[in-house]
Amino acid sequence: MSVLVVGSIALDTVKTPLEEHADLLGGSASYAAVGASFFSPVNLVGIVGNDFPGEHLEFLRARKIDLTGLQQVEGKTFRWSGEYMWDLNTRETRSVELNVFEHFTPTLPGAYTGAQIVLLANIAPKLQSHVLDQMNRPLFTIADTMDLWINIAREDLEALIKRVDMLILNDGEARQFTGETSLIKAGHKIRAMGPRFVAIKKGEHGCLLFGEGEFFSCAAYPLEDIHDPTGAGDTFAGGLAGHLAAGLANGGGGIDFARLRQAVVYGSVLASYNVEAFSLERLRSIKTHDIDARYQAFRALSQFEAIG
């Protein structure tokens, strides 16, 4: 059973204090789909222009990502350019060219509509809802979002999250969305708005997962050198969704909080690798045993003995 990933596909230009690279493979769906592909086959829905390099398509196909749902149309691919400040935590968008993405309508091939796990990577909430309209009773739906939609499409976002099982957003966005300074209050408040589960990403401080009467705090992997944070959140969401799909494929029954904890850790593992290089470069070289080794490292760094 494939996981369905819908989102943006972009060509990025990224500048950090040390390096600058142009025309990199980027976009929320690229990161999310590749993140998920380490665990599960992936069906991808997105849009690119006829300038989109064939090598990127080859890379995605090589990662077991089905591109039947990828629209390739006349025009230029979505382009984004951003610059990270000295601490790599603050980012400024330098330019956005929507190009073919401006009129994107995510249309699902018939074979995609029965997906059990759906990841609505970060795009306009109206488009995310449009994907759900086409689905045939998915088991578990996840939506990622960003500050932009909280600012300019709040009603659409509120409508969307009533329909999804899990919302993913970062700490600043959770505070912005709820008006709460406490992330704990923010998490509970967002759950009350619809989704059964909420994941709040905190960058270098890890991630918080909220469920009904349940709570999980996932540490961050202690990286000394981060080269490019772009796509970390998308990769996290992809790894999480892919791991859930793999669990279902292995006949593991439904999705409970214990499984979500594991999925959050696997998502964090993928994200920790992703930031070690620009674009998706690091994800080109890692193997399953690397992922499992870092999962074990996550356990080691957060475990402590019981009382006794």
Added chain:
Amino acid sequence: MSVLVVGSIALDTVKTPLEEHADLLGGSASYAAVGASFFSPVNLVGIVGNDFPGEHLEFLRARKIDLTGLQQVEGKTFRWSGEYMWDLNTRETRSVELNVFEHFTPTLPGAYTGAQIVLLANIAPKLQSHVLDQMNRPLFTIADTMDLWINIAREDLEALIKRVDMLILNDGEARQFTGETSLIKAGHKIRAMGPRFVAIKKGEHGCLLFGEGEFFSCAAYPLEDIHDPTGAGDTFAGGLAGHLAAGLANGGGGIDFARLRQAVVYGSVLASYNVEAFSLERLRSIKTHDIDARYQAFRALSQFEAIG
């Protein structure tokens, strides 16, 4: 075997967006000693004026804290006043009256000099070193510090940390002390300056513990309502030191990284209770079973299953 705690004892006036209270029991040694007292007998070294309320002395004695080393002298007790901003994360000092604390020299009663666990709570590093000068080969020494000493007494602090086993400081201070934006790099860099172990407190994001080739990330307890963050770090250090002393008293041999992980969690438990009320009020009401229950809750919120 008692843990030795040396630091400041103050009467605090604290204002938060919702409340203001005056003449509260405060100071690094008060919080640290009471935090430690839940695990171990405590010997306290500090100074107060003759205005210091007898009820505070009674409270400390009732918590198995030996006050032989407490100097009570003519004059007024150290007073501090601070105000927390709307998010309870930012604090402004409104006034400081050093009073009798200005000429404090920590002098150890003979019976204190053989302590195995020494907690140098936050005071000037020169005074912390002066305590070590009087000690007879302690097994494990811990120093807490603050931004003020990094700014005005950096050389003293650098001299001190060559002599202690563990330094505790918060995230902003670790960055300030090392010039590193990465807390991981900062932790390693401080270890290279002397202490075998470094604990970096991150407030609502928990705590990082660095050892030689070892790393532990402790989550924060998910509190929805924080009433007064004053003394959280001191209580953390006290709980940590007290737990280490209790382990030695129970014949548990030396102090290894596994024991330090547990101690960090116990310190975090104590700190999480402490911020639930002003001053030390919350620590007056909790019992050992409350502490153990929250320790178990810390385990529950940070555990996840192994692969398989």
